[in-house]
Amino acid sequence: MPAKSASERAQAAKIAAHESWARTEDRIARTAPARDAFLDRFERQVDPEGKLSPAERARRAESKRKAYFLRLALRSAQARRRRAGAAGAEAVDAG
Numbered sequence: 001m002p003a004k005s006a007s008e009r010a011q012a013a014k015i016a017a018h019e020s021w022a023r024t025e026d027r028i029a030r031t032a033p034a035r036d037a038f039l040d041r042f043e044r045q046v047d048p049e050g051k052l053s054p055a056e057r058a059r060r061a062e063s064k065r066k067a068y069f070l071r072l073a074l075r076s077a078q079a080r081r082r083r084a085g086a087a088g089a090e091a092v093d094a095g
Helices: 006-022 027-046 054-094
Strands: none
């Protein structure tokens, strides 16, 4: 059997993922551990020694999480602007 190309491996992985999700009864429960770990990360960042009250740790973690997503949005906008600028420059060069 010949080795699969990277494209074929990616296709096979996508098929397997869709088959797996098709058999999943509760998507929220399936992804809960990953979601909890992601959110817990912000609490550990704002209170690594566990000294804050749970309410204060939650408030700070929420701000840390918001900052994280705002930073992602900013980087995404910057990347879109760069791509748009590059596409515009290519159009000028071609004309």
